[in-house]
Amino acid sequence: MLKVWHKIVNIPIKQILMDTIVTRKNRKNKYLLLAVPVFLLAGYFVYSAVTKKRSLAVKKSEVIIKTVEKNYFEDFIILQAKVEPLNSMLLNVIEGGSIQEIFVGNGDFVKKGQPLARLYNPNTELGYVTQETSIIEQINNLNKAKLDLRNQELNMQKDLVAIDHDYQDAKNLYDLNEKLFKEEILSKNEWSKTQENFRFQKERKNIIQQSIKKEKQANLIQISQISQSQAIMYKSLDILRTNKKNFLVTAPLTGRLTSFEPVLGKNYASGESIGKIDVMQGYKLVAEVDEFYLQRVTAGQKGQVDYKGENVAVAVSKVIPEIKSGRFLVELIFKADKELALQQGLSFGVRLILSEKAKTLVLSKGRFNEETAGRWIFVVKGNTAERRDIKLGRENPLYYEVLGGLKEGEQVVTSGYADYKEIQILNFND
Incomplete structure (x- = not known):
């Protein structure tokens, strides 16, 4: 044994290093094996985050829930109209000049030919x-x-x-x-x-x-x-x-003088209006209507006004299509059999009917349409409400006409969606 050890000891170190094979570990494969599970796990979280529907917890008492139903839909609009005389005439200056004398006041009842004001030029x-x-x-x-x-x-x-x-x-x-x-x-x-x-x-x-x-x-x-x-x-x-x-302005007809506010010494050009004379024989209603309804409002369409607790029939007599500030004028006449005790300047809410009644699927109006433009809505299912695409048609002050996406009896959230624009599911809690 000593001989053997001696032999080993006497072997040169260089010879030992040259004759011995050292095995090195492959760390690259080890890192690859560790990275694959991490990548898959990260991909799962990203996929979950992308595909998961965003939800929001809300109190059920904070939203308004309505039921989709079949009901009679009547296409109508509500107009605010003012009473004006049936006939009137503008009072124009024929010869321009400055006001020298004023003989009457605004609101006075004048007769044909009566002097109203005198101009001087x-x-x-x-x-x-x-x-x-x-x-x-x-x-x-x-x-x-x-x-x-x-x-x-x-x-x-x-x-x-x-x-x-x-x-x-x-x-x-x-x-x-x-x-x-x-x-x-x-x-x-x-x-x-x-x-x-x-x-x-x-x-x-x-x-x-x-x-x-x-x-x-x-x-x-x-x-x-x-x-x-x-x-x-x-x-x-x-x-x-x-x-x-013509320097003397006279009443062209008998009636009540309105919008008559000439100023002494003020110059008025020829043809300029200084007032109006209303013929106190019958009245009409004049209303401003949004330009959206210009193609849908025509002469002859019927409506109703509430006069002292009674429904009085009216009808469109004239549509003035000139649009000013997004609105146009409509004139309506009364269809009452008896004479009404009306007065110029009174206001009435007019229910103007655009189409006849027809039974269809309807949804009560709500603020949700301000954010969705009628393209989607939250449909209630138990304690949740899920976003769904819908299609709405005509509307009146009470209902939207439902054309698709909803069924009779389904409940929907009709309150405002300002905080829910990016939400897909609402979770209700007490």
């Missing part, structure tokens, strides 16, 4: 005076022209009288000399002179008569044209003088 009045003077001068000139034509006719008549006298003298001399010539008392030379003079006077008379006839015809045409021009000028003068009276 010195430039316009001066223009009227100038125009009036010019028209009168033109009328006088036409009168003078007409008088000249008549004087011309008179002078021609005087000439005709003188010519006719000369013709008669020549004719008388002709008749006398003809007898004397036949009795051979008058010479042939004198007879020839008499014949020539008679021929001249006769032709002269005929020419003058034809000239006077043509002159009269021409004068008649000129006088007719002058008379027409004078008629137009007299009409213009009447209009001008009437316009001068």
Whole structure:
């Protein structure tokens, strides 16, 4: 044994290292085996977090729960309408100017033709005076022209009288000399002179008569044209003088004066409205309607108003489609058999019917629609409520029409969803 040990001891260290094989452990496989379970576990948690429905615990007393039911659905809207006179007329300034006098007050009952206010415009009045003077001068000139034509006719008549006298003298001399010539008392030379003079006077008379006839015809045409021009000028003068009276604003009809608030000294342009006159013979309702209903509101549609505890029928008489601030105007008339004791300015809630009653699946209105726009809702199942896609149709102040996603008898949460937008399940607790 000692010999063996001795042999071992005497072996060089280099030889020992060269002849011995050292085995090293593979740590890479060990790390891989540890990483796989960790990765799978992390993936499970991520998948669970993604696929798990988000829930929220709420008190059942804090939400409003309604039941989906089949009921008669009537498409109607509620309008707030004001009573206005059936007929009215705007009071416009015809001639612009500043208010000089005010004779009545807003709300007064006025009669047709009654003075309401007086305006003053010195430039316009001066223009009227100038125009009036010019028209009168033109009328006088036409009168003078007409008088000249008549004087011309008179002078021609005087000439005709003188010519006719000369013709008669020549004719008388002709008749006398003809007898004397036949009795051979008058010479042939004198007879020839008499014949020539008679021929001249006769032709002269005929020419003058034809000239006077043509002159009269021409004068008649000129006088007719002058008379027409004078008629137009007299009409213009009447209009001008009437316009001068337009500085005085009068009532165009009998009725109650409203929105009449002129200010002394304030300038008003021509055509500007300073008030309105309401004809106190019948009333109508005027309501503003959201532009959403523009295509659904038409003339003839019926409605109801509550008047002293009774339902009074009304109907749409006119739709004014002009949209202002997202709303348009609708006029309604009363269909009551008896006369109603109405007063301008009263307000009524009008129930305007857009379609007839029909039984269908309906859901009570609620604030949930503000956040969901009618696309989804929480459906109650025991102590939970789960989010579900739905489809809603028409609506009225009471119900939504259900077109899909819900069944009769199911209960849903209809209160506000401001805190539930990202939630899929509500857990109710007491």
